[in-house]
Amino acid sequence: xxxxxxxxxxxxxxxxxxxxxxxxxxxxxxxxxxxxxxxxxxxxxxxxxxxxxxxxxxxxxxxxxxxxxxxxxxxxxxxxxxxxxxxxxxxxx
Numbered sequence: 001x002x003x004x005x006x007x008x009x010x011x012x013x014x015x016x017x018x019x020x021x022x023x024x025x026x027x028x029x030x031x032x033x034x035x036x037x038x039x040x041x042x043x044x045x046x047x048x049x050x051x052x053x054x055x056x057x058x059x060x061x062x063x064x065x066x067x068x069x070x071x072x073x074x075x076x077x078x079x080x081x082x083x084x085x086x087x088x089x090x091x092x093x
Contacts, residue, residue, distance in 0.1 A: 002029055005070040017075035023052035024074040027060045033085055035059070049077050049085045057082055 004025055011021055032050035039045075043063045051057055057077035062069040077085065 003068045005065050005068040010071050014071060014074040017073070019052075019058060019074040019076070021071075023054075023056070023058060024060050024071050026050075026052045027058040027074065028062060028069065028071075032060075035081065035084060045072060049081045057085055 027050035032048040035047040060074040061072040
């Protein structure tokens, strides 16, 4: 089971996008598809598109920190992300 790194900053950030902690975690663990990988500020960031527990597709960016995944951002998937989830090829961030 994946462990996630949460604090007020990242929880508040994703809440502004209408996503809860539980929903973001589900999108990365239920049936995610890797959308893109980038190196940002010396950190590897991986973007996923995946469903939350209710089936809503989310776009979630995570970075590994001290053996946990830290959610950088999460928001409802846009049209192109939904198409990607349904079978399109990955894109660069």
